[in-house]
Amino acid sequence: MPETLSPDSVGIVIPQTQHFAEPLLLECGKTLEHYDIAYETYGELNAARNNAVLICHALSGDQHAAGYHTMEDKKPGWWDSAIGPGKPIDTRHFFVISLNNLGGCKGSTGPNTKKPGSDKYWGPDFPIITVRDWVNSQQRLMTSLGIDSWCAIIGGSLGGMQVMQWSIEYPALVKHALVIAAAPKLSAQNIAFNEVARQAIQSDPDFHDGHYLEHHSIPRRGLMLARMLGHITYLSDNAMRDKFGRELREGKLSFGFDVDFQVESYLRYQGRSFVERFDANTYLLMTKALDYFDPAREFNDNLVTALERASARFMVMSFTSDWRFSPERSREIVKALLAARKQVSYVEIESEQGHDAFLIPSPHYMKVFGSYMQGIVERL
Amino acid sequence: MTLRADLAIIASWIKPGASVLDLGCGDGTLLKYLREHQQVNGYGLEISERNLEICLHERVNVIQTDLNNGLNDYFADNSFDYVVMSQTLQATAHPDLLIEEMLRVGSEGIVTFPNMAHWRGRAQLGLGGYMPVTKSLPNQWYNTPNVHLCTVRDFEQLCHDRGIHILQRTVVDHTHSHSTLLMRLFPNLFGEIAIYRFCRKTGH
Numbered sequence: 272m273p274e275t276l277s278p279d280s281v282g283i284v285i286p287q288t289q290h291f292a293e294p295l296l297l298e299c300g301k302t303l304e305h306y307d308i309a310y311e312t313y314g315e316l317n318a319a320r321n322n323a324v325l326i327c328h329a330l331s332g333d334q335h336a337a338g339y340h341t342m343e344d345k346k347p348g349w350w351d352s353a354i355g356p357g358k359p360i361d362t363r364h365f366f367v368i369s370l371n372n373l374g375g376c377k378g379s380t381g382p383n384t385k386k387p388g389s390d391k392y393w394g395p396d397f398p399i400i401t402v403r404d405w406v407n408s409q410q411r412l413m414t415s416l417g418i419d420s421w422c423a424i425i426g427g428s429l430g431g432m433q434v435m436q437w438s439i440e441y442p443a444l445v446k447h448a449l450v451i452a453a454a455p456k457l458s459a460q461n462i463a464f465n466e467v468a469r470q471a472i473q474s475d476p477d478f479h480d481g482h483y484l485e486h487h488s489i490p491r492r493g494l495m496l497a498r499m500l501g502h503i504t505y506l507s508d509n510a511m512r513d514k515f516g517r518e519l520r521e522g523k524l525s526f527g528f529d530v531d532f533q534v535e536s537y538l539r540y541q542g543r544s545f546v547e548r549f550d551a552n553t554y555l556l557m558t559k560a561l562d563y564f565d566p567a568r569e570f571n572d573n574l575v576t577a578l579e580r581a582s583a584r585f586m587v588m589s590f591t592s593d594w595r596f597s598p599e600r601s602r603e604i605v606k607a608l609l610a611a612r613k614q615v616s617y618v619e620i621e622s623e624q625g626h627d628a629f630l631i632p633s634p635h636y637m638k639v640f641g642s643y644m645q646g647i648v649e650r651l
Numbered sequence: 652m653t654l655r656a657d658l659a660i661i662a663s664w665i666k667p668g669a670s671v672l673d674l675g676c677g678d679g680t681l682l683k684y685l686r687e688h689q690q691v692n693g694y695g696l697e698i699s700e701r702n703l704e705i706c707l708h709e710r711v712n713v714i715q716t717d718l719n720n721g722l723n724d725y726f727a728d729n730s731f732d733y734v735v736m737s738q739t740l741q742a743t744a745h746p747d748l749l750i751e752e753m754l755r756v757g758s759e760g761i762v763t764f765p766n767m768a769h770w771r772g773r774a775q776l777g778l779g780g781y782m783p784v785t786k787s788l789p790n791q792w793y794n795t796p797n798v799h800l801c802t803v804r805d806f807e808q809l810c811h812d813r814g815i816h817i818l819q820r821t822v823v824d825h826t827h828s829h830s831t832l833l834m835r836l837f838p839n840l841f842g843e844i845a846i847y848r849f850c851r852k853t854g855h
Contacts, residue, residue: 584710586707602723602725605714605725606724606725609694609714609725609726609730610727610730612692614712615694615712615714616706616707616711616712616713616714617713617714617715618703618707618715619715635700638700638704639700639703639704639707642704642705642707642708643707643708645708646707646708646709646710650710
């Protein structure tokens with residue numbers, strides 16, 4: 272809980288919701304007749320209206336990227352380390368928009384909201400949503416906010432994939448594309464992890480084929496397991512060793528199946544607290560969006576051809592210990608951009624933090640990120 | 652904007668509108684100059700964190716990579732008009748392989764390096780018996796990044812052996828961008844920094 276707000280915080284922010292009445296045709300063939308998008312903004316749109324920055328969230332993210340909702344909040348938004356006055360995404364210069372993607376569970380239309388004209392939750396009937404659907408809905412949000420184009424779109428992990436999709440789908444609307452700890456598509460191993468997570472959720476007796484809200488239950492164990500698994504893949508072997516080693520929680524072995532090691536306790540805690548704030552159906556949808564992402568598919572599986580459409584300047588960043596989306600995956604993106612003769616820079620940040628590193632403000636990362644953003648500010 | 656003497660010469664050798672890859676681009680000075688004055692589309696490879704930050708701030712396209720791992724498959728054959736390597740060759744693990752790589756991805760290569768056979772260096776080693784420490788080679792033997800120093804003659808020998816055709820050569824010192832008569836007559840003795848432009852000999 273912040274006693275006082277730090278000068279580099281965006282402060283207290285008020286979540287907003289925009290309603291859209293124009294139907295949105297989804298890639299799966301279904302249509303969302305109308306829908307809501309929850310979002311937050313930080314900073315001010317300038318007179319030239321050329322300083323708008325879009326933040327795309329990752330699997331478990333939402334619109335609350337920076338600042339606090341109340342002075343009682345325990346934690347700030349998920350990317351508070353990078354957004355605020357004097358931070359890389361400097362709100363003294365940029366007008367920042369962060370939204371909850373469709374299918375999310377934090378106020379945008381998704382499985383935990385009611386179907387239009389009905390008392391029933393969307394639940395498992397919410398259509399499978401793709402990265403491209405998100406980009407299309409984000410473009411509508413952009414227009415509704417009176418923004419003509421983005422001076423930058425920034426995202427890590429699944430967020431980085433949205434950035435890539437934007438640059439291909441709406442080249443004229445994106446000046447700078449910052450793709451952080453992402454991949455041009457998932458590997459079989461990535462998909463396998465997602466499938467185990469989905470199985471964990473779907474095999475929970477409290478899942479009720481996705482209709483758990485109507486049964487007044489939550490597939491706690493399944494969602495917790497999914498999160499525990501995810502968490503292992505977000506950390507590096509070294510990061511876990513440094514954080515927990517083989518430290519015992521009670522100082523001795525219990526010779527039972529209760530928690531012995533600190534790492535078990537940590538994972539259970541992470542899993543449990545996730546259940547309190549996240550929706551299982553949303554988790555399923557997000558993992559599917561990840562699995563399906565492959566912008567090269569409709570260009571004969573040629574990423575270079577796909578990216579040839581882009582006109583943004585690209586900034587790609589990866590983290591050395593990230594094995595979920597390793598530097599090798601980011602280099603695939605960079606190589607394709609180079610082959611397509613796009614303006615691109617690439618930095619590989621030394622880090623022990625694994626995939627999570629993109630959320631952690633390590634000095635060199637913040638410097639590199641900030642230098643690039645400052646270069647944008649000076650040419651606004 | 653005044654360029655370092657060797658960079659100014661490189662810039663004068665590069666045709667406007669060309670595509671350039673700069674290996675070890677430092678703070679991006681050359682690429683920025685070429686972009687602003689010669690409409691050059693360029694990329695730099697660099698490893699130092701500080702230099703990367705400066706390049707990003709200056710909107711110079713920069714790819715973080717360790718040249719000792721080659722060009723990391725980043726570039727296809729013949730994808731640049733020029734591949735430049737200024738004051739970097741002598742600090743790489745495999746200069747010969749890197750030169751081959753330069754001519755794989757570029758039509759022409761341009762390198763600059765401190766000439767080990769400059770008379771000051773010769774005097775320090777030959778008369779004083781010490782490893783040379785000069786303005787172009789400021790480090791002591793134990794902390795120098797320059798693990799593969801060479802002379803004008805050495806470089807030309809390598810080119811000869813590898814079927815590389817030297818298109819242009821000039822030598823300068825740190826203060827003058829133009830060669831003196833002595834430098835032109837005896838480059839290996841009076842040239843402090845050597846600059847070469849070269850290409851693959853036809854038939855190789």
